[in-house]
Structure formats: C-alpha cells, structure tokens
Amino acid sequence: MSKDLFKLGAADIGRAIKESKLDRREVFSSFCERIDKIDKQLKSFVEVYDYFSYQGNDSSLQGVPIAVKDNICLEARRITCASRILSSHISVYDATVIRRLKKEGLTIVGTTNMDEFAFGSSTENSCYGPTKNPWDLERVPGGSSGGSAAAVAARLVPFALGSDTGGSIRQPASFCGVVGFKPTYGRVSRFGLVAFGSSLDQIGPITTNFVDSAHLLNIICGFDKYDSTTSKKKVPDFTKFLLPDIKGVKVGIPKEYYGKGIDPQVNSAIQETINILKKEGAQITAVSLPHTEYAVATYYIIAPCEASSNLQRFDGIKYGLREPSSDLLELYKKTRQEGFGDEAKRRIFIGTYSLSSGYYDAYYLRALKVRTLIKKDFDDVFRKVDVILTPTSPLAAFKLGEKTKDPLSMYLSDAFTISANLAGNCAVSFPCGFTKENLPIGAQLIGRAFDEGALIKMGFCYQQNSDYHKRIPPIALQ
Amino acid sequence: MVNKKIVDYVAALARINVSEEEKEHLAGQLSDILAYIDKLKELNVDGVETTRGAFSEENILRKDIVDDKKLSGSIMKNAPSQEEGCFKIPQVIE
Numbered sequence: 001m002s003k004d005l006f007k008l009g010a011a012d013i014g015r016a017i018k019e020s021k022l023d024r025r026e027v028f029s030s031f032c033e034r035i036d037k038i039d040k041q042l043k044s045f046v047e048v049y050d051y052f053s054y055q056g057n058d059s060s061l062q063g064v065p066i067a068v069k070d071n072i073c074l075e076a077r078r079i080t081c082a083s084r085i086l087s088s089h090i091s092v093y094d095a096t097v098i099r100r101l102k103k104e105g106l107t108i109v110g111t112t113n114m115d116e117f118a119f120g121s122s123t124e125n126s127c128y129g130p131t132k133n134p135w136d137l138e139r140v141p142g143g144s145s146g147g148s149a150a151a152v153a154a155r156l157v158p159f160a161l162g163s164d165t166g167g168s169i170r171q172p173a174s175f176c177g178v179v180g181f182k183p184t185y186g187r188v189s190r191f192g193l194v195a196f197g198s199s200l201d202q203i204g205p206i207t208t209n210f211v212d213s214a215h216l217l218n219i220i221c222g223f224d225k226y227d228s229t230t231s232k233k234k235v236p237d238f239t240k241f242l243l244p245d246i247k248g249v250k251v252g253i254p255k256e257y258y259g260k261g262i263d264p265q266v267n268s269a270i271q272e273t274i275n276i277l278k279k280e281g282a283q284i285t286a287v288s289l290p291h292t293e294y295a296v297a298t299y300y301i302i303a304p305c306e307a308s309s310n311l312q313r314f315d316g317i318k319y320g321l322r323e324p325s326s327d328l329l330e331l332y333k334k335t336r337q338e339g340f341g342d343e344a345k346r347r348i349f350i351g352t353y354s355l356s357s358g359y360y361d362a363y364y365l366r367a368l369k370v371r372t373l374i375k376k377d378f379d380d381v382f383r384k385v386d387v388i389l390t391p392t393s394p395l396a397a398f399k400l401g402e403k404t405k406d407p408l409s410m411y412l413s414d415a416f417t418i419s420a421n422l423a424g425n426c427a428v429s430f431p432c433g434f435t436k437e438n439l440p441i442g443a444q445l446i447g448r449a450f451d452e453g454a455l456i457k458m459g460f461c462y463q464q465n466s467d468y469h470k471r472i473p474p475i476a477l478q
Numbered sequence: 479m480v481n482k483k484i485v486d487y488v489a490a491l492a493r494i495n496v497s498e499e500e501k502e503h504l505a506g507q508l509s510d511i512l513a514y515i516d517k518l519k520e521l522n523v524d525g526v527e528t529t530r531g532a533f534s535e536e537n538i539l540r541k542d543i544v545d546d547k548k549l550s551g552s553i554m555k556n557a558p559s560q561e562e563g564c565f566k567i568p569q570v571i572e
Contacts, residue, residue, distance in 0.1 A: 076552075092552045186533060199531045228538035229531065297517045308492065315493065318565055322558035328568045329493070337495040345494060349508055352492040353484070366518050368528035373521070375529055408510050424533055449533065 005030050007472070010064045010158035010212040017063040024063025025051055028107050031065050035109070035156045038475060044131045044141070044150040046070045047078060048110035054102040061215055062105030067151050067160040070111040071118060072203065073192040074098050081194050082126035083116045085314045085321045085339025095192020096227065097161065097203050097220045104219050109157055112147030116341045117311065118168055118196045120144050121413050124404055125343045132400070133175060134473040135439055139397040142172030148206045149176040153440075154476040159207040159216060163193055165200045166299050167392075167417025170429035173206055174392035174442020177431040177471065179459065180206045181213045184449045185424035186231035189224035197306040198229070200299075200421040209469055210459040213428070214238035217452060233450050241453040244461040247281030249454070252385035256292035257416055262394040269433025269441040270391050276465050277389070277458070285385055289377040294370050295419045300411055301354050301367035302422070308351025314339060346407060375423040382448045387458055390416050392429040392442035416444060426452045430459050431468040440468070480508040 005013070005027065016022040028051050039045050045067070053063070068074065071081045073091035075098075080086045094102070101108065115125040123146025124130045131146045133139040134154040141150040145162030149172035152160050162169040164182040173180025181204045188203045195201060205216035221235045253274070258267070278284055316322035316335030323334035340348070354363035381388060393416060403410040420427035425446055432443035447455045463469055482501045485508070489496045496504060550563070559566040 089556055090552070092549050092556070093547075185531075225540075231533070291521075294518060294521065297515045300511065301515055301518075312493075316558060317567060318553075319556040319558070326568050328570055331568060332493040333489075333495040336493055337497075340494065345496075346504070346507060346511070348492050348494065349485075349488050349504065350511060353480075353488045353508070353512075356488070356491060362519075363515065365528060366523060368530060369523040369526040370518055370521060372526050372529040373523075407507055408514055411511075411514075424531075 006034055006155040006476070008158070009209050010061060010207065011215050013158055014061040014064045018060065024053060024107060027063060028065055028109070031109065031157055038154055038478070039156060041137060041475060042132050042134055042150050042154060043129060044112055044147040044154070044156065046080065046082070046111045046113050046128060046147065049108065051107070053107060054105050059104040061219065063107055065107045065109045065157050066101060067109050067112050067148060067157040068098070069114050069145050069148050069160070069162050071114060071163060071194040072098060072161060074108065077111070079111070079194070081117045082114045082128060083339065083341065083344070084127045085335070087127070087321065089319050093192065096189035096224045098192060100219050112145070112151055112160060114147055115144035116344050117194065117307070118144040118163055118165055119307070119343045119347050121167070121171055121410055122403065123147060123172070124400065125341055127341065130400055133397045134475050135177065136397065136437070137475070139399050139439070140175065142175035142397065144168040145180070145206065146172045149173050149178055149180065152176070152178045152206050152208060153473060155472060159205060159212050161203055162206045163201055163203050164421065165197045166303060166421050167414045169204045169206060170392050170417045170427060170442070170444060171414065173429040175397040175440065177440030177468065178206055178208055179210060179213055179428065179430045179469065180204065181217065181428045181452070182420060182426060183217065183221060183452055184426040186229055187221045187235070187426070187450070187452070189227040189230050191224055191226035195310040197303040198310065199306060200303060210430070210456055210463055211242055214242055214456050231450070236453060238452060238456055241456040242460045243457060244280070244464045246277065246458050246461045248283065249387065249458065250283045250285055250385040251277055252285050252287035252381055252388045254287050254289045254292065254381070254388060254390060256289050257390035262391060263396065263435070265435045266391045266394060266396070266441050270389070270443055273432045273443045273462065274389065276462060280461055280465065282458070287381045287385060287388070289381060289419065291370065291374045291377050292419060295374055295422060296411055296415050298367045298370045298374060299414070299418045299422060300350070301363050302371065304347040304351035305355050305364050306351070308348045308355065311344070311348055343407070371422050374419055378419070378423045378425055386448070387454050388446040390444045390446070392416060392444040396435045396439035396441055420446050425449050426455060428455045428459060430462065432466070433468060434471070479512060480505045
C-alpha cells in the first residue's frame with residue numbers, strides 16, 4: 001500500500017479499488033492507522049468503527065472510507081450529537097443519506113466531533129471537548145462540523161458528511177482549508193439527521209476537491225418519501241459539471257460582504273480569486289444584497305425558535321439521559337438542566353422567549369418577514385448574475401477560547417454564511433489562500449436554488465488554476 | 479432587559495432548571511443577544527409575507543397506513559426505564 005495513499009482524492013481511490021489496484025480493506029486500515037497516530041492531537045473523531053464492507057456493485061466510490069458527523073443516524077450505532085443528554089443512545093434506523101452511502105458500498109469509518117446539537121461555530125461546545133485545527137492546534141477548526149472538516153483536512157479520511165444550518169459545513173471548511181458544500185434546501189433528505197432548525201438544515205459533503213464533492217452529491221441528493229421537505233426536482237449527474245469552462249458566467253460581488261471588519265489578508269485572497277476567475281472568462285459585476293446586515297439577527301431568532309421546538313423531545317422519557325425524580329415535571333427540568341450544555345440552553349431560552357405569548361409577533365413573526373426580504377435580495381441579484389462570490393468568513397480561524405465568553409461575537413462570525421440558509425440557496429466554501437500565519441482562507445460561492453452545477457463548474461475551474469486545495473497541514477505529514 | 483423573573487418564566491416554559499448562581503449570568507447574556515436582535519425593528523415589514531420554509535409551503539400528506547418496520551424492540555433498548563414493553567415514568571394521576 002502506497003505511503004501516499006492519503007494524498008489521493010476519494011474518486012481516485014474509488015477508481016483504483018474498482019480497477020483492483022487497491023484493496024478496500026487495506027485502504028480502510030491505512031486510514032485507520034493515520035487516525036490512531038494523528039487524531040489524539042486533533043480529537044476530530046467521536047468513535048471509530050471496526051472494518052465493515054458494504055457491497056456496492058459497480059459504484060465509483062465503492063470501498064472508499066467516509067466519516068459522518070455525530071448527528072446523523074446509523075442503525076445500531078451510538079449517536080450523541082456531542083451532548084450528555086444522548087451519550088448512550090443507539091440509533092434505531094439508518095438516515096436516508098446513510099442508506100444511500102451503504103448502497104454505493106462506501107466504508108463508514110466512524111463519527112466526527114461537533115458542537116452540541118450543531119449549536120456553534122467552533123466545535124468548542126462538544127461534551128467531548130474541542131477538536132483542534134490541523135493547521136494550528138491552538139485554534140478552532142470552526143463549527144459545528146469541525147470534526148469532519150479537521151478529519152478531511154488532516155487526510156484522516158478522504159471525505160466526510162457534515163450538516164449546515166447557518167454555515168456549519170462552510171465555515172469549518174474555510175478554517176481547515178477544504179471544500180464544504182451546502183446543497184440547496186430540499187436537495188438532501190434530512191430523515192435521520194437530528195433536527196436543529198428544520199427549515200434551515202442540510203447535510204452536505206466535506207471534501208478536498210470539487211470532483212469528490214460532485215461524486216458525493218450524486219449519492220446523497222434526491223427526493224425521499226420520508227422527508228416531505230425534499231424536492232422532487234430531478235438531480236442531474238453533478239460530475240457532468242466538472243468542465244473547466246466558465247466563459248461568460250456572470251459573478252456577482254456583493255458590496256455588503258466586503259466592508260470593514262474583514263481581515264485584509266482575506267480581502268487579498270478573494271481579490272486573487274476574482275482575478276483567476278476573470279482570466280478564465282468570467283464576467284465580474286458589482287451587486288447588492290441590501291438586507292445582509294439583518295441576516296444574523298434574523299437567523300438568531302428563527303434558528304433558536306426552531307431548535308427550542310426540536311429539542312423538546314429530549315425530556316428523559318423515551319431515550320437519553322434521565323435524572324430520576326418522583327415528580328414528572330422535576331424529571332423534565334432536572335434532566336434538561338443536567339443534559340444540555342450552556343449554548344444549547346441559551347438557544348432554547350432565546351427560542352422559547354421569542355415564541356412565547358406577547359413576544360411571538362415582535363420577534364418570530366417579524367424575523368420570518370425579514371427572511372422574505374433577504375430571500376428577495378437573492379432572487380433579484382440572480383436575475384443579473386449566475387453566482388455570487390464572497391469571503392466565507394471575515395477572518396481565518398480564531399484561537400480556542402477566544403470567543404467563548406462572548407456568545408454574540410461567536411454568532412457574528414457566521415455573518416457571511418447565514419443568508420444562504422435563510423434563503424435556501426446552495427453555497428460552497430473552497431480554499432483560496434493562506435494567511436501569513438499559514439491559516440487557510442475560504443472563498444464562498446452562492447448559487448441559484450438547485451444550481452449546484454454552476455458552483456461545481458466554477459470551483460472545478462478554479463482548482464485547475466490554483467493549488468491551495470492540495471496543501472496538507474504539517475501534522476498530517478508526520 | 480432580561481431579568482431573573484423573565485429567566486424563571488422562560489425556564490418554566492422550556493422545562494429547564496436553572497441554578498440561582500447561573501440565573502444572573504444567563505440573564506446578562508440573553509439581554510445582550512436580544513438587544514442585538516432588536517436591530518430588526520429598524521425595518522419596515524408592513525405588507526411583507528412571512529417565509530417559513532425556503533421554497534414550498536404546501537402540506538404533504540400520505541395515506542394513514544402503519545409502517546413501523548417492527549422497531550419497537552430496538553426502540554425500547556434505549557428506554558431509561560420500562561416495564562412490560564411500556565416506558566415507565568413517575569406517577570402523574572393520583
């Protein structure tokens with residue numbers, strides 16, 4: 001087995017397995033050895049499984065190892081959402097995306113660390129402790145899919161699944177220097193994804209390159225009768241968009257994403273990205289998304305409101321932690337006090353308050369109306385351009401502990417990713433540079449609803465003209 | 479803005495106990511967050527429709543046919559307390 005196997009993309013490994021040049025069990029062992037050696041420093045995995053093979057017939061990704069965020073159900077496996085309230089829970093069924101992975105014969109390596117119930121932007125809210133950024137162990141990998149992003153960046157697995165409600169795939173992808181894709185809302189079934197914000201959540205691929213994103217999207221996208229919010233729109237073969245031809249594609253640069261507060265190094269990296277796209281024939285146009293400054297406030301009402309409702313089920317009765325009591329009401333209150341972490345409690349409180357009598361109109365209903373205005377901004381801009389380009393985050397990865405004392409500053413770091421969840425559009429983050437401290441910088445492309453193809457084409461073209469996505473953190477090369 | 483009284487009120491609705499020591503800290507954090515969210519009051523939303531879900535707001539129905547896939551065994555394995563195949567809880571009715 002080649003020492004450089006870990007440098008290969010998922011599609012390349014899949015092809016080699018199909019052509020019998022690699023043995024899937026040896027591929028699995030090779031990655032597991034890396035996890036054993038490197039992950040004690042990163043803590044990106046919650047659980048690593050023993051080898052198990054699923055027959056995948058003719059699939060292009062058969063035998064390729066994949067990691068899955070700890071909020072996606074795998075039958076007969078522990079699922080905890082990085083929360084004490086679920087620490088002993090065994091899933092009773094496979095999520096639809098898992099059924100699809102198994103059908104294609106992928107090898108599921110294990111579950112990855114996350115912010116508890118996906119509440120967070122740093123993976124510091126996990127009951128297992130934080131995951132570290134492979135590029136700098138004193139910094140966060142981003143969140144909430146920090147475990148998946150770190151594991152892929154360190155090449156402990158060729159790719160992984162994450163979930164994105166306000167940026168939880170894209171922001172950690174940006175901090176870790178990998179490609180993180182949030183499909184259009186309704187593209188991927190949420191059946192088996194532990195719900196956070198049901199009108200915002202989407203499962204998506206975290207990969208090292210756009211070829212792998214396309215292959216994985218082909219597997220996980222599609223209508224599902226078990227999730228009534230999935231779209232019946234036909235899913236194209238996303239690999240057909242892997243053509244480096246973006247001549248005449250109109251790229252919108254929204255002025256609201258380029259103001260003050262953005263690290264100058266991030267700005268230069270995006271400028272360089274714009275130049276590369278221009279050189280390849282894209283037409284760059286200035287546009288405006290006027291309600292951008294209201295996106296964080298809108299999200300931090302809607303998401304906690306939906307979360308407070310979705311988390312009512314964790315009550316100590318049917319599953320999870322139970323703090324015994326002779327009184328039912330006390331049982332609920334003590335269980336939830338003991339079981340939920342601080343950020344989970346904060347969000348439940350904000351959501352419950354905003355939905356309560358007397359506040360419902362002023363907060364929740366108002367936020368739903370602003371959501372309409374934000375969505376309309378995107379619809380208007382997409383009449384003029386085909387894709388929108390922004391930084392994924394105003395900054396590169398911050399230090400562990402830097403934002404934990406100030407929840408609001410943590411929320412504001414999501415400012416650029418949140419709008420795509422509110423509007424439902426697809427969006428992707430990809431590596432577009434490094435700071436002088438050798439920290440990855442991410443660029444974000446936002447596309448029309450159901451137009452993941454346009455993002456894949458542009459991202460693929462970009463990656464034919466740059467090599468930031470090929471850089472591997474030193475810890476992964478030890 | 480958010481004081482201990484409001485924390486108590488919301489805690490009761492959310493069914494979460496909060497210790498006395500935590501209440502003031504939580505009240506402070508919630509006040510900061512809600513003060514920021516008040517930004518939305520700057521906007522005129524008269525006549526604007528709500529958007530609850532990204533694309534479609536139609537109800538999807540299915541036939542009322544049971545398809546339980548015989549999961550009750552594995553479901554009960556996760557039960558904190560059970561008796562005769564039922565979830566066991568503190569007495570509710572006198």
